[in-house]
Amino acid sequence: MKLRALALAVIAVLPVVASAHQAGDFFMRAGSATVRPTSGSDDVLGLGEFSVDNNTQLGLTLTWMATDHIGIELLGATPFRHKVGLGPTGTLATVRQLPPTLMAQWYFMDDASKWQPYAGIGVNYTMFYHTDFNQTGRDAGLSDLSVKNSWGVAGQVGMDYQLTPEWMLNASLWYMNIDTKVSFNAGDSRQSIDTRINPWVFFIGAGYRF
Template sequence: MNFSRLALGALALGLATASSVFAAGPWSVRLRATYLETVDQSPAFSALGINFADDAVIVSDKFIPEIDIDYAFNDVLSAELVLTIPQKHRVDLAGVGRLGSFKHLPPTLLLQYHPKVSDTFQPYLGVGVNFTLIFDDNLVVAGVPLALEDYSVGLAAQAGFDVRVNDRWSFNVDVKRAAIRSDVLAGAAKLTTAKLDPWLYAVGMKYDF
């Protein structure tokens, strides 16, 4: 047998083997464009001699970038770590106007279930926990500084699907809901609790390693 043909055959076999190994790897990454929509719920409270109605605290919605790292335990169970960069939100008070802003960083860890539907369409459901760091809060009303709690811990849920484009890439659609809440404080006095509990609507791409 010609040596060059033997070498080419060995190289082709090696590449095919490597490709199958990589395709079977447990790791993947999703890159998403996500719209964060807060529910803006808060109990009624009194301050500055004014009685504020329910849901008077309003936190801005916004688009955020999202990167998610996935590890598949088997064909039906996987874990996903949801990450983004620190996000800044505006805060308003109904009847008063702008209070200021704060930043938050909300990593979320989810356990996903993937029912087998087809080789190209893969839906999933997820449930897990959200841990949100809250910082750089700069809130003032009538010259009185307000503060938020440093962090929030709550449940998170998820539903979505991947549509396979080729051996490595898939188109992804995803919806999540996370419990994110913080007391609003004036000194040591609690005024109300801001319940952001955002919906996160996302589209993006998944890459399998």
């Protein structure tokens, strides 16, 4: 009896393993999402390639666990705003974009593990809007900027750490294939420049299961 009482006392003070990532679960993550383009383009008017700067926004993901190990995730965010530059001229324009991305994920551990590493592959659709030349661009004779929306593949690796049965911490890294066409007027001619944004996206935040 004493041995049984001791065993029950030990069990009582042990941390409870928070089960998670079970078939049928839904969970949402929110946090900081930083887009870091690995940008490049065809030559622009003999002045080199376009450059696109980093931007950080609120990232949101919604995940449904189809099985204990397979998840389907949709990535969203508040709109990203990027400065577009060109070699000797500096920043010429600003562009806003939204990159909704649908992923199929594999979670490596069972639902008894607090650590849940995963990897995913899917498809990205990037919508560009509010594409405007600044005064520097207009003074250079550039106008009527447009950026074509893009379809591409995406990949990710990530890790959840389960704090409670409902709450988790998350960190993930994404790579997105975003190839687009940038068009604008330069004087009397219309230019069309193939541009590769292809960003790494760094996400860190918290999640809630419901």
